[in-house]
Structures are given as structure tokens and as C-alpha cells.
Amino acid sequence: MDKAQARITFIDTIARFTAYTSKHLPDDVRTKLKELGDQEDSEMAKIIYTAMFDDLTMADALSRPVCQDTGIIQYFVQVGTHFPLIDEIEDCLREAVKKATALAPLRPNAVEVFDEKNTGNNVGVRIPWIEWELMPNRDDVQIYCYLAGGGSSLPGAAKVLMPLEGYEGVVKFVFDQISSYGVNACPPLLVGIGIAGSVEVAAKLSKKALLRPLGSHNSNPRGAELEARIEKGLNELHIGPGGFSGKNSVMGVHIEQAARHPATIAVGLSTGCWAHRRSLIRIDASMRYEIISHRGATI
Numbered sequence: 660m661d662k663a664q665a666r667i668t669f670i671d672t673i674a675r676f677t678a679y680t681s682k683h684l685p686d687d688v689r690t691k692l693k694e695l696g697d698q699e700d701s702e703m704a705k706i707i708y709t710a711m712f713d714d715l716t717m718a719d720a721l722s723r724p725v726c727q728d729t730g731i732i733q734y735f736v737q738v739g740t741h742f743p744l745i746d747e748i749e750d751c752l753r754e755a756v757k758k759a760t761a762l763a764p765l766r767p768n769a770v771e772v773f774d775e776k777n778t779g780n781n782v783g784v785r786i787p788w789i790e791w792e793l794m795p796n797r798d799d800v801q802i803y804c805y806l807a808g809g810g811s812s813l814p815g816a817a818k819v820l821m822p823l824e825g826y827e828g829v830v831k832f833v834f835d836q837i838s839s840y841g842v843n844a845c846p847p848l849l850v851g852i853g854i855a856g857s858v859e860v861a862a863k864l865s866k867k868a869l870l871r872p873l874g875s876h877n878s879n880p881r882g883a884e885l886e887a888r889i890e891k892g893l894n895e896l897h898i899g900p901g902g903f904s905g906k907n908s909v910m911g912v913h914i915e916q917a918a919r920h921p922a923t924i925a926v927g928l929s930t931g932c933w934a935h936r937r938s939l940i941r942i943d944a945s946m947r948y949e950i951i952s953h954r955g956a957t958i
């Protein structure tokens with residue numbers, strides 16, 4: 660395949676992959692929602708979980724997004740240094756978003772700051788947001804697509820703590836945010852926490868934490884223990900599905916960290932909602948694709 664044809668195929672694949680992401684939750688999220696729903700015994704909580712699964716069934720049958728809120732589209736790109744389209748990925752992703760918006764169709768969400776105008780196609784200044792990672796000596800690309808809904812982004816926050824506040828300060832920050840704003844994000848939530856030396860690193864890591872599969876653990880045993888303890892504590896708030904109270908509050912708590920400065924503990928918080936539309940695709944040098952997040956998916 661020549662480069663021009665590869666570009667057309669790449670854009671088309673990402674457009675269909677993005678549209679697919681809006682209509683189908685990944686396997687791990689569906690499994691977790693089922694597990695949490697089965698634990699509920701209150702009438703209201705059971706009704707909400709039933710409504711969620713009805714929504715997923717209808718989205719699939721009618722080929723419509725699982726939520727009206729497209730979110731702001733974000734891509735986390737891990738690109739091999741020998742991938743043939745490495746120079747064109749950003750432009751291709753912007754074209755793919757325009758195409759996905761018409762194809763799905765997706766509600767246009769991107770509003771230009773200061774102009775206060777909706778662009779009408781989910782593309783705008785620096786949107787889709789793209790985060791990059793290089794993979795040396797490889798010729799493929801792996802792309803996470805994440806639809807960051809307005810409600811699910813509302814509890815997000817980041818702060819630099821005084822060092823003496825310690826990890827207890829991190830926990831207090833998370834509990835203050837989730838108990839105050841978590842209900843806005845259509846629970847059960849996925850809670851992403853970043854811990855680092857400065858605020859922008861902590862904030863970015865908190866979003867990256869949302870990409871990890873449910874059931875995965877922090878690479879450091881102490882980090883994994885803190886994840887489990889925060890998850891247990893947040894579940895004891897009994898926020899429940901949709902915020903109507905129930906046995907649990909969260910689908911999981913993921914922490915990602917970077918070595919910090921001795922004088923600072925920066926903490927970032929991002930949340931995902933029950934409709935956690937996060938997907939992962941791998942595309943090789945000949946533009947063949949494999950969707951990793953949704954078993955057996957074809958687009």
C-alpha cells in the first residue's frame with residue numbers, strides 16, 4: 660500500500676474506531692458494572708443498573724452512542740519510531756474526528772474558548788487532545804481513545820500539598836473532591852489519582868490512570884495497598900449508581916506516580932463515569948488493526 664492509500668485507510672479506521680467507542684463500553688467496564696449491580700439490594704439501585712444495561716443493549720441494537728455527551732475526544736498515542744505515518748498522525752486524528760462525528764453521529768461538543776462558538780465537528784484548538792509516547796524500534800501504533808464527558812470531568816482537580824501533609828493529605832484531597840462533586844460524574848466512578856512533584860504531571864498521570872484496565876494494580880505494593888484502601892473508603896460513602904445511594908461508589912481506584920520533589924507532594928484527580936468510553940486499538944505498518952479493549956470487535 661502506498662502512503663496516500665495508507666493515510667486514507669488510517670483515517671477511516673480511526674473514525675470507525677472512535678464511533679465504535681461511543682457506542683460500546685469496553686469488556687472490563689461491562690463486567691464490573693454487572694458485578695456491582697449484582698451486589699445491590701435496594702430497589703432504586705437495581706432500577707438504575709437495569710436502566711444502564713437497557714441503554715447499552717439499545718445503543719448496540721440502534722447503533723447509537725451510549726450517552727448523549729460525546730465528551731471531548733482525547734487520544735493517547737504510543738507510536739513506534741518506524742510507523743510509516745508517524746509524521747501525519749496528528750492531522751489524521753483531526754480528520755478522523757470530523758469523519759466520526761458525521762458517521763456515528765456524535766453530538767458536537769468542542770466550544771472555542773473566548774469565541775464561545777461550537778465548532779460543529781468536535782475539532783478545535785488543540786482538540787482532539789493528543790498525548791504522545793514513542794516506542795523505539797517498532798513500526799506499529801497503539802492508540803487509546805477516550806471520550807471525556809462533561810459530567811465525568813467535573814470532579815477533576817489538582818493541587819500541590821505541603822510535604823508534611825503526606826499521603827494522608829492525598830487521601831483527604833480525594834475524599835473531599837469525591838464527596839463534594841463525585842455525584843456529578845454519574846457514578847459508579849472510576850477514580851484516577853496522580854502523585855508527583857508538580858501539578859501538571861500529577862494531573863496528567865491521574866488521567867492516564869483511567870486508561871488502565873479495571874482490576875489492575877499500581878506497580879508498587881504500597882501504591883496498590885493505597886488504591887485498595889481508598890476504594891474501600893469511597894465505597895463506604897455508599898454514593899451508589901447515579902448518586903441514588905447503594906452498596907458501592909466506585910468501579911475502581913487507580914494511582915499512577917512519578918518521583919516527586921522532597922518539598923512537594925502534588926496530587927491530581929480525574930474521574931470516569933459509569934459510561935467509561937475508553938478503548939485501545941493497535942495498527943500495524945500495513946494498516947491492519949486489532950481492537951484490544953473490546954473482545955471480538957470489528958469496525
Ligand code: SF4
Binds near residue numbers: 726730809811845933
Ligand atoms: S457523566 Fe458520563 S454518563 Fe453522565 S452524562 Fe456525562 S458522559 Fe454521560
